[in-house]
Amino acid sequence: MSAEAAHEASKDMLEVVHENLNIWGFPHDAVNFGLGPMDLKTLVMTWIVMALVILFTVAATRNMQLKRPGKLQLMVEEMYSFLKGLAYENLDPKKGASLMCLLFSLFIFLLFCNLWGLIPTMMSPTANVNTTLGMAIAVFILVQVLGLYYRKLSYFKHFVEPFVFFLPLVIIEELSKPLTLAFRLYGNIYAGEVLIAVLLGLIPFTINFFGGFIAMVVWLSFSIFVGFIQAFIFTMLTIAYIGQVTAEHH
Structure with a gap:
């Protein structure tokens, strides 16, 4: 079998798996609610x-x-303390304290999104590039706004330092940040869901067992680890980007 034929066969297998897992009857095509296809x-x-x-x-x-x-209180307090330590290491404590609600909300939302796809018949919202790209663009806008807020017009100095002809490179670097944020998260979470579909395709009878429950359990430990790591990386990079633009010497 040629490589092209093998690719088409694997694609057909994945389509069959996804169709069998779609027990909730979600439409395959995007739906238009008046705001564009979704x-x-x-x-x-x-x-x-x-x-x-x-x-x-x-x-x-x-x-x-x-x-x-309680156990839930301890869990939330540990996550909050961990993020607080990261924020205070990279930001001025006063600036870090003002952003803690945002950073904690970002981390907990991403964590739940990444892990939600482990539940049979469900899907991680972060396995869709539109979700990750939207969040990355929001972070990018926030970084620019905070840079202007804390450093005023001096924020634009780093675009032309040390030489003005570096401006195109600096602009490319800035624009690449939301892209790397979005596609790193999307690629890791989507790859996990594709591998689950491959496992189901290799063992077809498991598809009908509560939406692929067996494959979910087999892949569970590694996917939980990846979900935590990717939520941490996205939040950590957000803190780092904010720290760069709000520092006195950028």
Whole structure:
């Protein structure tokens, strides 16, 4: 079998697997709600993840105690303390404190998005490049706004330092940041879902067992690790980019 034929066969296999896993009947084509074409499944999964994040954080913080904190409270406090340490290492403490709500929300949302696809019949919103690119563009805009806010017009100096003819290279570097943020996260999460589909294709009878439950369990440990790492990297790079543009000597 030629390489082209093998590629077509694997593509057909993945299409069959995805069709069998689509037990909720999501349309294959993008749906237009008047704002342009949207992937209905990604949209629904994002709404579900947002609701889960709200429920998780409310449940973890509604009855907070100092002497006997609950397990959820301890989990949230550990994540918050970890992100706080990273922020304070890369940012001025005053600036870092003002961004902690944003950074914690970003990390917890990405973590839930990355892990949601491990549940049979569900899909990680971050396995869609539109989700990751939208978040990366939002971070890029935030970085530029904070740079202007803290450094005023002196923020533009780094575009022409040390020589003005470096300007095109600096602009390319700035524009590459949201692209690398988006495609790194998307590539890792999407690759995990493709590998799950490949496992299901190699063992076809598992597709009908609760949306591929067996393959999900086999891939579970590694996918949880990747989900945590990718959420951490995205948040860490966001902190680093903000630290670069808000530093006194950029």
